[in-house]
Amino acid sequence: MAYWLVKSEPDECSIDDALAAPDRIVPWTGVRNYQARNFMRDAMRVGDGVLFYHSSCAEPGIAGLAEVASAAYPDATQFDPASPYYDAKSTPEAPRWLLVDIRAVRKTRLVSIAELRAHHELAAMAVLRRGNRLSITPVAASEWRFIVARLADAPTA
Numbered sequence: 001m002a003y004w005l006v007k008s009e010p011d012e013c014s015i016d017d018a019l020a021a022p023d024r025i026v027p028w029t030g031v032r033n034y035q036a037r038n039f040m041r042d043a044m045r046v047g048d049g050v051l052f053y054h055s056s057c058a059e060p061g062i063a064g065l066a067e068v069a070s071a072a073y074p075d076a077t078q079f080d081p082a083s084p085y086y087d088a089k090s091t092p093e094a095p096r097w098l099l100v101d102i103r104a105v106r107k108t109r110l111v112s113i114a115e116l117r118a119h120h121e122l123a124a125m126a127v128l129r130r131g132n133r134l135s136i137t138p139v140a141a142s143e144w145r146f147i148v149a150r151l152a153d154a155p156t157a
Contacts (some may be wrong), residue, residue, distance in 0.1 A: 002048045004048060004051070006050055015054070015104060015107050022059055027099050027101050028099045028104075039136045040136065041143055042100065046067075051139060064104060077097075079092060111152060
């Protein structure tokens with residue numbers, strides 16, 4: 001099993017939105033970075049653990065736990081001219097962009113970026129690297145265990 005951190009803007013899809021979705025499943029649409037797309041296509045597997053991260057908001061951070069619920073498949077938003085994720089160079093015969101479905105498992109307390117930075121056990125996390133803007137990043141098993149066991153439900157300091 002692998003582990004991932006996936007970022008979403010809460011006004012587009014929050015952990016609460018995902019928990020309220022049918023079967024708690026949301027398609028992870030709109031990824032338009034080749035490295036993030038390749039993670040979905042080549043490495044993400046059904047059942048992998050997911051840290052659901054709220055980004056581009058007043059207080060970014062991990063807001064919930066989820067899991068990968070499908071193999072990668074074409075993101076339909078790339079074909080829709082009305083979508084902000086439209087890609088005129090992509091065709092149904094040769095799609096550029098993929099998505100996976102994410103199943104929300106549970107909401108956690110918000111674990112802020114500052115709190116993640118405060119733990120030396122998490123120093124290597126991709127989300128903490130300067131300049132990292134990827135919407136999907138791998139998480140080491142040790143980082144996953146630390147966050148789930150020590151941070152996700154612990155009271156704020």
